[in-house]
Amino acid sequence: MSPKRQSLLPFFLILPAVIFFLIFFALPLISGIQTAFTTPEGELTLANFEKIYGKSFIKAVFNTLSLVAIIIPIQLALALVIALLVNTRLFGTSKFLFICAIPIALSEIVAGIIWLSIFTEKGYLNVMLHTLGFLKQPTIYLSYEKPATLFMTIALTEIWRATAIVMLIILPGLQMIHKDYFDTADIFGASRLQKLRYVTLPMLKPTIRTSLIIRTVLAFQMFAPVLVLAGRAFPVLASETYRIQFFTRNIHLAAAYALIIMVISTAFVLFYMRSLRTRWSA
Amino acid sequence: MKKQEVICYIAMVIISLFVLVPIILITIGTFTPRLELYKWPRGLIPSRFTSDSFISFAQSYGVMNGLKNSITVAVLTVIFSLLIGIPAGYSLSRFKFKGKSLFTVGVLTTRMFPIAILAVPLVKIYMGLGIYDSILGVAFIHTIFAFPFAILISHSIFASVPREFEEVAMVLGCSRLGAFRRTTLPLVAPGIAAIAIFAFIISWNEVFAATLLTLHNRTLPALIVARLEATTLDFLFASAFFMLVPCLVFIFIIRKRLLRMWGIILR
Amino acid sequence: MAEVRLENVCKSFGDVKAVDNISLHVKDGEFIVLLGPSGCGKTTTLRCVAGLEHVDEGKIFIDERDVTNLPPAQRGLSMVFQSYAVFPHMTVFDNIAFGLKLRKASPDQIKERVKEVASLVQIEDLIDRYPYQLSGGQRQRVALARALAVEPKVLLLDEPLSNLDAALRLQMRAELKLLQKKSKVTTLYVTHDQVEAMSMGDRIAIIRNGSLEQVDTPERVFNHPENTFVGNFIGSPPMNMLECDVVEGGSIAIGNFTYKLPESVVKAIRKTKTSRVILGIRPKNITITKEKRKNAFMAKIGVIEPIGEELVVNLTVDGKLLRVIASPSQDLRMGEKVWLTPDTRKIHIFDKKTGKNLL
Structure with a gap:
């Protein structure tokens, strides 16, 4: 190979990725912004945002943000517990790890249906309560009259499904912390909790930040569990985007919605980046 | 056993049950006679196990076609992701070049956006390109989900194979490509297989983009979403079980690599 | 059997001049050591000779043939790396046979030659093993056998002993030197260890910041250092x-x-x-x-x-x-x-x- 061609080889190898990135990531991003700010006739406008702004929009924003606010701290805590358990390296922890990782392979929609089978009127929750004698007639959980219950079932489904993602990011981060730090803490007489507080958590900060970013971004595209469990009774941003695209067939409104999701989620990412900065690591 | 160990084991059992019980329940539900699902009172264990729901799901209109679409889209996603991801991952692991860090940052930013949402503007672009409601169109957006993973994971897999292997081979008489084929490739093959499985699962499971970008050529998840409002529990249970099984098999195959792969993504 | 000639070779990585105008004439059958502190450009020089790095300026000749623009495969040389780079997915036999297979030797020839070099480096009993079953020293011998099997015109060795423990290093030092004297293959040997350089090299080329400081016999380098750097670098404790x-x-x-x-x-x-x-x-x-x-x-x-x-x-x-x-x-x-x-x-x-x- 001639020297000239050899020096071009690395660029040649990333070229497909770059082209693909431009066409299917950058282009839709730009086109989405453009579509959101234009009318079907191509005129510049803010009307799309005015049109989607209303009761259901506020509800969707509120619902999405409350889900994020509830799900993510719980998932983070649960993931940390699982990771710490795995890291005890007791007998059986590798099987435990595998079990905890299973949901990562499951579709949103499968998770939704699985929990539907539990919370539906004649579902397994009522069946079990009945078998144990707590209940005569089935309770209805999934009804638009009970937004709080809907909220909890959706949150539970998401916690069940996506804690694995957080855990699988946290665990390698935890394992990267060198044992010497803990030994040092031991020598100074730190208790378990003190070690968690002063060694583990501070050193995990960059990892936690990454997991928060990935998890929050995913939460903004959460869609199927909501649709399966609540239908239209519990609008979130992604399901509303879908509804507008399919039922109004107005791509400009949908694009405006999509843009809002992008903006909110980017705001979250930036917030995490700033607030969880560490001075000793990138 | 120490008290702390007992507490750890209790916690592990509780968490394991929390993960496993719902999966067992959906399995029971799938093989429960259809009418019993609507009966009250009913027991946890059905009067008999039957594959009726499963068979009627498989036979209902559009399902086989959806399955075919899902598999085709997933296979295309695997092929595209590997074709795009492996050369890029190799390049990152073997060369220093201008713009390398910019490229890496670009790859990493994809995970800072809810990519599925890009399906909305893509509807318009696809209509222009004539690939709206097509298998290819869905495969493209699924590739956008999967290829950053493919790049990052293959990058680290290649980095774990010393470049000296290729260099020795080149000194001893191989071309660059020949050296790659004879030394690095056999060593990374299992890792590449894991990437392929990962890409397959991502595509097989994806709902939002597939739903938005198709009308008639629906993948299974998109088909289920479209039927949600007018369907029966047995159809849903069977569909969930059907979607679940291949994923369980696949994740079992790559279980040893799971941790390493995700560890890589975090960096 | 070959001479190697470097003429005004330059190689930069970005702003760093790794090899800065090096000219060196290695005689046929000579054992020359490239010696210098880490990061001085000695390994880069070796890799330029191998063709693994492309020189920015200057020319490299092997036996009067200009190989500057040839890929490594066509230069007729062999190389042993610091990490040995013994292929983990091949048996010892396949490792040693690797270069021979590429040269389309017949199976019988391959068998014979592999046996020959394996006994030369004393690993004939390990021929069916996989590298993970070998110790560091044994892997080192496999790498050496693989390099010698193709009867190279020039043998390049990049810190081949630095991953061995002290006792084994001493033993291999003597063996390697004997092997080179017997086979008379022109050898370029990179090391940062001055004792190794003194004990093995016919001549030593001392490199600093990409430039040659002195090329001479071990005796001359020690007793007649051309400058303060060489004087300081050779000998322990230093001058x-x-x-x-x-x-x-x-x-x-x-x-x-x-x-x-x-x-x-x-x-x-x-x-x-x-x-x-x-x-x-x-x-x-x-x-x-x-x-x-x-x-x-x-x-x-x-x-x-x-x-x-x-x-x-x-x-x-x-x-x-x-x-x-x-x-x-x-x-x-x-x-x-x-x-x-x-x-x-x-x-x-x-x-x-x-x-x-x-x-």
């Missing part, structure tokens, strides 16, 4: 370097003392008209006495390090550190003031400005 002013009457000033130089040295200094020089003297070539001697200077003893049969005595002269090797039979104490007498025949005088040896 003492004292900065001195030249004073009238063929002497130099060391602190408050004047040290009289022999006439030949004085002449050499005069020729350059320099007024400030560096006196270089090896720790072995200084005698410590308690009573004053002629042409001696005073020093204060600091830390004394016993290293078995000898002592390394750290002394300060005029605020500068000096090391002298002394015998334990001398009753030396820390803090004591003693007299130092350099062996006048063994001193080196370097020009302060250029660092060049004036003798």
Whole structure:
């Protein structure tokens, strides 16, 4: 190979990725912004945002943000517990790890249906309560009259499904912390909790930040569990985007919605980046 | 056993049950006679196990076609992701070049956006390109989900194979490509297989983009979403079980690599 | 059997000049060692010869054939890496046979040749094993056998012994040298270990910051360093370097003392008209006495390090550190003031400005 061609080889190898990135990531991003700010006739406008702004929009924003606010701290805590358990390296922890990782392979929609089978009127929750004698007639959980219950079932489904993602990011981060730090803490007489507080958590900060970013971004595209469990009774941003695209067939409104999701989620990412900065690591 | 160990084991059992019980329940539900699902009172264990729901799901209109679409889209996603991801991952692991860090940052930013949402503007672009409601169109957006993973994971897999292997081979008489084929490739093959499985699962499971970008050529998840409002529990249970099984098999195959792969993504 | 010639070879990585205008003529059958501190460009030089790095400027010849633009495969050489790079997915046999297969040798030829080189490096019993079943030293032999199997014109060795433990390193050093003498293959050997270089090389090429400092036999490099860098780098503990002013009457000033130089040295200094020089003297070539001697200077003893049969005595002269090797039979104490007498025949005088040896 001639020297000239050899020096071009690395660029040649990333070229497909770059082209693909431009066409299917950058282009839709730009086109989405453009579509959101234009009318079907191509005129510049803010009307799309005015049109989607209303009761259901506020509800969707509120619902999405409350889900994020509830799900993510719980998932983070649960993931940390699982990771710490795995890291005890007791007998059986590798099987435990595998079990905890299973949901990562499951579709949103499968998770939704699985929990539907539990919370539906004649579902397994009522069946079990009945078998144990707590209940005569089935309770209805999934009804638009009970937004709080809907909220909890959706949150539970998401916690069940996506804690694995957080855990699988946290665990390698935890394992990267060198044992010497803990030994040092031991020598100074730190208790378990003190070690968690002063060694583990501070050193995990960059990892936690990454997991928060990935998890929050995913939460903004959460869609199927909501649709399966609540239908239209519990609008979130992604399901509303879908509804507008399919039922109004107005791509400009949908694009405006999509843009809002992008903006909110980017705001979250930036917030995490700033607030969880560490001075000793990138 | 120490008290702390007992507490750890209790916690592990509780968490394991929390993960496993719902999966067992959906399995029971799938093989429960259809009418019993609507009966009250009913027991946890059905009067008999039957594959009726499963068979009627498989036979209902559009399902086989959806399955075919899902598999085709997933296979295309695997092929595209590997074709795009492996050369890029190799390049990152073997060369220093201008713009390398910019490229890496670009790859990493994809995970800072809810990519599925890009399906909305893509509807318009696809209509222009004539690939709206097509298998290819869905495969493209699924590739956008999967290829950053493919790049990052293959990058680290290649980095774990010393470049000296290729260099020795080149000194001893191989071309660059020949050296790659004879030394690095056999060593990374299992890792590449894991990437392929990962890409397959991502595509097989994806709902939002597939739903938005198709009308008639629906993948299974998109088909289920479209039927949600007018369907029966047995159809849903069977569909969930059907979607679940291949994923369980696949994740079992790559279980040893799971941790390493995700560890890589975090960096 | 081949000569290797580098002509004004340059190679940069970004702003870093890894190889800066190196010209070197390696004779047929010669064992030449490229020696230098880490990051000096010795490995890059070797990789340029191998064709793994493309030179920016200059030319490389193997046996009068310009190989500058040829890929590694067509240069007819072999290489052993620091990490050995023994293929983990191949048996020892397949590893050794690798190059032969690429050369389309017949299975019988391959078998025979593999057996031959395997017995040469004494691994004939390991032929069916996989690398993970081998120790570091055995892997090293496999890498060597693989390199020798193709009967290369030139053998390139990049710190091949640095991953071995000390005892094995000593053994392999001798074996490797013997092997090279027997096979008479032209060899370029990279190391940062000066003892290794001294004991193995026919000639040593000392490299610093990408440039050749001196190319000479081990004896010449040790006894006639061309500049302060070589003087300092070769020998352990390193050569003492004292900065001195030249004073009238063929002497130099060391602190408050004047040290009289022999006439030949004085002449050499005069020729350059320099007024400030560096006196270089090896720790072995200084005698410590308690009573004053002629042409001696005073020093204060600091830390004394016993290293078995000898002592390394750290002394300060005029605020500068000096090391002298002394015998334990001398009753030396820390803090004591003693007299130092350099062996006048063994001193080196370097020009302060250029660092060049004036003798």
